[in-house]
Amino acid sequence: MAKRSWLALFLCAALVFTVVGCSSATTKKGGFAAGLVTDTGGLNDESFNQSAWEGLEKAKKDYGVDIKALESKSDDDYIPNLTKFAREGRNITWAIGYKFDKAIPDIANQFPDAKFGIVDSDLGGKIPKNVTAVTFKEEEGSFLVGVIAGLTTKTNKVGFIGGVTSPLIKKFEVGYIAGVKAVNPKATVSVAYAESFADAVKGRSLAQSMYNNGADIIFHAAGGTGKGLFDEVKTREKGKYWAIGVDRDQSNLAPDHTLTSMVKRVDVAVYNVTKELKDGKLKPGQHVVMGLKENGISMADKHVSPDVExxxxxxxxxxxxxxxxxxSTEAELANFKP
Known part of the structure; x- marks a missing residue:
């Protein structure tokens, strides 16, 4: 009996090893696999995380790419989540957001044979050979929605709500202010930061304060925090109070109150880079920059007048x-002449 028990145990262990080993091999040698790690805003932030995931979903639909996502509940989850996908042998792992700028180089060095992508950071120009960095000219799209706000406002008071204070979100703020001032020098722009990309309650509170103080249009660049803006504007009079969305068309959050959305095509960037890697055409270690000229930025106008358009x-x-x-910076804004 003892010999049979040991034999059974050995066979069981061998079977488990075989299954696990085959699973890993399938990921590496079989179909193309991609992973996506969100920042703390989560997968359904109605913003850049969700847009990135939509890019991978399109890759799955068009090319059968095996996709999987991990949501980071805190910054401490970044390295463990990236490590998990690297160990699974996924062909590319995406890190969504500039807050990964320390985690990505560390993991890329630990797994030199794996490929990674990061959105919204060029890693200070020090991009590992197995990483593709994607950034956008957010200031360009923000300028255009600023033009819309400046020409549409009836109170000459508009607002901007940012997520976490950072050079990236400052690009949105500065571009927006420049656009407003270019067409309406009399307008004032109120600015507030929630210091979070996942606090809709704070976002709503900031929006409420701005509207109560006379602003009739508010643009946000705050990820999930921006949901609060739409929650608040829906309680306001139609045609009088407006919200401007970001990253993707956010009109579904407040159809009658969304003036326009500044669409940052994170989905296109993630899709294109993933496809290029699958096709063997990608050269990692590069910095990809997308602006209006590269169709990386677009508008989703819903209630903009023809003259303003x-x-x-x-x-x-x-x-x-x-x-x-x-x-794209406060220093450049100070010297800006449209």
Whole structure:
């Protein structure tokens, strides 16, 4: 009996090892697999995490890519989540958000044979050979929605709600202010930061304060925190109070109160890089920059008047042609002349 028990145990262990080993091998040698790790905003943030996931979902639909996501509940989850996908042997693992700028280089060095992508950071120019960094010219799209806000406001008071204070979100803020001022020098722009990308309650509180103080249009760049803006604007009079969405078309959050959305095509970037790697055409270690000229930024206008749309198109062409350089920092804004 003892010998049979040991034999059974040995066979069981061998079977488990075989199954696990085959599973890992399938990921590495079988179908193409991609992983996505969100920041603390979560997968359903109606913003950049969700847009990135939509890019992978399209890759799954078009090419049968095996996709999986892990949501980070705190910054401490970044390295464990990235490590999990690297150990699974996924062909590429995406890190969504600039807050991964320390975790990605560490993991990339630990797993030199794995491929990674990061959105919203160029890693200070020190991009590992197995990483593709994608950034956007957020200031360009923000400038255009600023033009819309500046020409649409009836109170000459508009607002901006940011997530976490950072150079990235400052690009949204600065571009927006530049756009407003370019067409309406009399307008004032109220600015507030929630210091979170996942606090809808704080987002609503900030929006309520701005609206109560006379702002009739608010643009946000706050991830999940921005949901609070839409919760608040829906309680306001139609046609009088507006919200401007970000990253994706957010009109579904408040259909009658969403003036426009500044769409940052994170989905396109994630899809294109994943496809290029699958096709063997990607050269990792590169920095990909997407702006209006590269179709990385677009508008999702819902309630913008034709006259305003015409003005926006004029500015868009000036930016694409290089005739107009939109400021991306406060220092550049101080010297900006449209």
């Amino acid at each position: 015409k003005k926006v198109e004029e500015y868009k062409q000036k930016i694409i042609s290089g005739q107009l350089k939109v400021p």
